[in-house]
Amino acid sequence: MGILIFIPTYNERGNVARLCQQLNALREHQPTPVIADILFVDDNSPDGTGEALDQLAAQYPHIHVIHRAGKEGIGTAHQVGIRYAYAHGYDTLITMDCDGTHPPEYIPEFLAEANASVAVGSRYLKRNSLDEWTWLRRIMTYGGHTLTRTFLNMPYDASSAYRRYRLKQIPLQLFDLVQARGYGFFFESLYALHVNHFAIHEVGIILPARGSGESKMSFQEAWHGISRIFTLWFSITRNRKRYLLGVEG
Ligand SMILES: Nc1nc2c(ncn2[C@@H]2O[C@H](COP(=O)(O)OP(=O)(O)OP(=O)(O)O)[C@@H](O)[C@H]2O)c(=O)[nH]1
Numbered sequence: 001m002g003i004l005i006f007i008p009t010y011n012e013r014g015n016v017a018r019l020c021q022q023l024n025a026l027r028e029h030q031p032t033p034v035i036a037d038i039l040f041v042d043d044n045s046p047d048g049t050g051e052a053l054d055q056l057a058a059q060y061p062h063i064h065v066i067h068r069a070g071k072e073g074i075g076t077a078h079q080v081g082i083r084y085a086y087a088h089g090y091d092t093l094i095t096m097d098c099d100g101t102h103p104p105e106y107i108p109e110f111l112a113e114a115n116a117s118v119a120v121g122s123r124y125l126k127r128n129s130l131d132e133w134t135w136l137r138r139i140m141t142y143g144g145h146t147l148t149r150t151f152l153n154m155p156y157d158a159s160s161a162y163r164r165y166r167l168k169q170i171p172l173q174l175f176d177l178v179q180a181r182g183y184g185f186f187f188e189s190l191y192a193l194h195v196n197h198f199a200i201h202e203v204g205i206i207l208p209a210r211g212s213g214e215s216k217m218s219f220q221e222a223w224h225g226i227s228r229i230f231t232l233w234f235s236i237t238r239n240r241k242r243y244l245l246g247v248e249g
């Protein structure tokens with residue numbers, strides 16, 4: 001039994017302490033305290049996020065940090081978090097961004113959902129979900145959603161990183177099917193879960209604008225993400241069984 005909250009970081013020095021404070025406050029949450037360990041994977045952020053995290057880890061025994069040598073992508077960071085969670089026997093994994101756009105107060109709702117293998121924080125269930133976002137970021141988000149709905153045939157918010165996985169219901173091999181190293185990780189992993197009939201539940205969330213620091217969603221990253229949707233679509237059109245668990249190929 002145990003909950004791990006996983007958070008990837010790259011240049012989030014101005015956000016880490018506040019997020020840890022908010023997550024620690026959930027330990028007193030009523031009627032259901034959220035007692036969770038927290039794992040950060042930092043990619044040697046030039047702004048010193050790694051050192052700030054080391055200080056937090058020294059202060060709180062339930063906070064852990066993995067340091068990687070350089071920026072290796074958000075997708076591979078999530079793979080590290082997922083593998084850590086399985087290796088340490090956690091039965092529930094929550095993943096979220098560090099920039100303040102994923103308010104921790106939704107975590108009790110993610111945990112309360114009892115049946116689905118995956119709960120996804122969705123930006124498309126509430127009208128005012130993206131009110132604080134710039135129009136450019138909204139267009140990118142809706143554009144990506146239209147593509148994943150159309151080409152991957154999934155109704156969910158497939159690029160949302162705010163998720164809850166019940167690891168005892170999902171074999172680790174499911175994540176071996178995912179190849180994307182960047183933002184494509186999110187729709188590729190959700191696609192693999194979807195085609196293997198793992199129950200997916202959506203929780204409507206309202207996203208504030210990013211806290212301090214800058215977006216890592218560069219034009220190049222966005223382009224990689226879009227081309228990954230088409231690569232994935234091409235690959236599943238050629239081989240429908242490519243993402244089925246237990247099927248070679
Ligand atoms: N370890 C690691 N973390 C990353 C990397 N790229 C992004 N992140 C983190 O992943 C989370 C999401 O990144 P964001 O820059 O907020 O990207 P986004 O949420 O898609 O876009 P915006 O919120 O519009 O900026 C943040 O906590 C980042 O610090 C990376 O290459 N490695």
Ligand SMILES: [Mg+2]
Binds near residue numbers: 097099101210
């Ligand atoms: Mg963000």
